[in-house]
Amino acid sequence: MAHTPVNHPARPIYRAIGGLIGLYLVLFGLLGFFASTGDPFFGQGDTQVLGQGTNLGFSLVSIVIGAVVLAGTVIGRNLDVLINQWSAYLIMVVSLGGLAFLRTDANIFNLSVATVIVLMLLSLALLMSGMYSKVGTDEEHEAWQKARLVL
Template sequence: MAHTPVNHPARPIYRAIGGLTGLYLVVFGVLGVITSAGNEFFAQDDTRVLGQGTNLGFSLVSILLGIVVLAGTALGRNIDVMINQWLAYVVMAVSLAGLAFIRTDANIFNFNVVTVIVLMVAGLVLLMVGMYGKVGSDEEKEAWQKARLVL
């Protein structure tokens, strides 16, 4: 995409932020598995971890998403950009679906409003990290600069 910066000066910081987001998802998931051990997989109870509603199913999904983000961050080479962008869209869609089903029996991940907000923020952070973490050659950077300056 012509509007996505290439070799942004702050890309190491964005990459670190992406790694911290993945680490948060893993820690939240591990704490959720510990807290919800012994409950049903998709239990709809008052289990809370870091103020967020969770159950064993959502905790395992969080661990999986966090590991994928951390693996992408470790690999780099624009693989992290694609992973962060796609997972950002997935996380935001899950967040909005969770908001739609919060007070119904379809709330299989035991979401509450805090969970929806945290997931939406995590998705937006991953999207930002994906947008500014792209690495390219000097020619690609120059092409991006020229495209950016043309109005």
């Protein structure tokens, strides 16, 4: 994408933000896993972790997504950009789906309003992190600067 910044000066900060989001997802998933052990996989009980509704299924999903984001952050080489953007889209879909089915039997992840808000904020921050942490050559940076000035 020509409009995505290449070699942004705050790139290390955005990469760290992505890593912290991955770490939060893993931590939330682990706490949710231990809190909901023994409950049904997609149970709709009153299990809460960090003020957010969860169940065993959503805890495992959080652990997997967080681990993938952390692995992308460690690997780098623009793989983190791709992982952060697609993970952000996935988290947005889950949170919007959870909002749509919040008070129904289709709420398989036992999401609450607080969970939906936190997931949406995390996904937006992760998307921002993916958009500003792209690394490229000096020629790509110069081409981006020229395209930016034309717009």
